[in-house]
Amino acid sequence: MADTEILRLSSDLRVTCGRIARRTRLESGQEIPQHLYSVLVRLESGPSTARQLADRERVSAPAMTRTVSALDVLGHVRREPDAEDGRRTIVRITPSGRRVLDRVRGNRDAWMVARMSQLSKRERELLAEALVVLQRIETA
Amino acid sequence: MADTEILRLSSDLRVTCGRIARRTRLESGQEIPQHLYSVLVRLESGPSTARQLADRERVSAPAMTRTVSALDVLGHVRREPDAEDGRRTIVRITPSGRRVLDRVRGNRDAWMVARMSQLSKRERELLAEALVVLQRIETA
DNA sequence: TATTGTTATACTCTATAACTATA
């Protein structure tokens, strides 16, 4: 495969991925703002300090203070003092927060499932094979 | 393919598309803000009125006034009065605007091309086949 | 001294409402 073909494939693929991502986001009706949702996803796999969240989301510490406060007011996270280091605050997702993730994911999946159902069995199998490669690209 | 398998495939695929889209955006170093870039892409295929741009980008008319003004100041678009309807303003991309698109696309492609180059010939062919199906999903 | 988290302040982008000009 020539370099120009690889470029063309790369470009078309990233543009199409972008459009699909944008479309599923729009279709989800966004129950909560994207930056709150993104933090909830981070907390799903375990509690975190505000500092860690700010670094991983690539926002400033004051911005994360506001975001965590908003989630706290909504009841989607709890803040606990860190017993080992008094400067730190542990942020933990609540059952309410997990329910938000379930609902948002359900909405985002709905549009995609509707489209996938219209494909042939062969096409879905093709996408399943391609998915493995795409996941490898993304985690590289 | 069972419904649960379709759901699983749909969900994994949209999440992976989202991560790839986010990654290429972050890697591009954003020469101009996303909302300006998005309008330039719209104008690439032909001139448009401010009203049309606002509708297509799903923002308010005043927001589009600001966006177009910002692009105008940067020299990336020109505003011309509509000869047929004095209320309208025609917005047109300039050569400078087209050069911005070229540079941003080049940056966004770079990360993706680097990853694609590490795949096998067989894997790239698989992605090329899958791309056609993904494009059909997106335009549905 | 360095680090965590917060408050103070300013900037950007957004929306709604009100205004001007044209149809």
Add this chain to the structure above:
DNA sequence: TATAGTTATAGAGTATAACAATA
């Protein structure tokens, strides 16, 4: 009257700087 575009104003979200508490 209705529509295109702008200006006025207010509300989110962000960042940098300055601060308090703890290591």
